[in-house]
Amino acid sequence: EAGVAQSPRYKIIEKRQSVAFWCNPISGHATLYWYQQILGQGPKLLIQFQNNGVVDDSQLPKDRFSAERLKGVDSTLKIQPAKLEDSAVYLCASSLLTGKEETQYFGPGTRLLVL
Amino acid sequence: EDKVVQSPLSLVVHEGDTVTLNCSYEVTNFRSLLWYKQEKKAPTFLFMLTSSGIEKKSGRLSSILDKKELSSILNITATQTxxxxxxxxxxxxxxxQGGSEKLVFGKGTKLTVNP
Structure with missing residues (x-):
């Protein structure tokens, strides 16, 4: 079974530029999550989709962050414009909606550095 | 606001030692507690503990949930590098919505096992 795919793996941009990350979840997983992990912290949920609908985006800085999952499969997360404090690893995870063990599978992450 | 606190934040031991990692939580609607291992990339799932499954073991790793104390420990015996x-x-x-998860992470414990 293929895992969660993310691209790019690394990105370096200057502040005020825009950047987009892509995630392809495990086939058949209805729920998709984007997390931000700042160095020395645990992952923090940014947004959660169930199929193509947003379930929770309460911690997404909506003035600069946006995300979509138009066809209920892959998803993009965009930052526009980026700030220095956005430097972090952005993790995508997906899960089935059954609540059984090993529910969230994480992708390798995109490491963003904002200069 | 849901909160997870882990201790210690950092731990250095020698191969063969036994370690105990701690996690305490405050959450409005507890469903489960999960442990993940994160090396250089994505977190990988270790255990899920719930009200009906408060103790888990896999090889040298084991974990216990104390719902009364709102805490959990992760034990690793005979540590290896x-x-x-x-x-x-x-x-x-x-x-x-439905059975979807909403995870709140602690900052993590960085374990270093020296030969």
Whole structure:
């Protein structure tokens, strides 16, 4: 079974530029999550989709962050414009909606550095 | 606001030692507590503990949930250098739709096992 795919793996941009990350979840997983992990912290949920609908985006800085999952499969997360404090690893995870063990599978992450 | 606190934040031991990692939580609607291991990339799932499954064991790793004390421990016996990683504790407070998860992570414990 293929895992969660993310691209790019690394990105370096200057502040005020825009950047987009892509995630392809495990086939058949209805729920998709984007997390931000700042160095020395645990992952923090940014947004959660169930199929193509947003379930929770309460911690997404909506003035600069946006995300979509138009066809209920892959998803993009965009930052526009980026700030220095956005430097972090952005993790995508997906899960089935059954609540059984090993529910969230994480992708390798995109490491963003904002200069 | 749901909260997860892990201790210690950092730990250095020698191969063969036994370690105990701690996690305490405050959550409005507890559903489960999860432990993840994070090496250089994505968190990988270790255990899920719930009200009906408060103790789990896999090889040299074991974990116990204390619902009365709102805490959990992760034990690693006979540590090996390959156990060096960040160990993340997360609590699922339940998503707003259906059976979806909503994980709140602690900052993690960085374990270094020296030969």
């Amino acid at each position: 390959g156990d060096s990683a960040i160990y993340l504790c997360a609590v699922d407070g339940g998503g707003t």
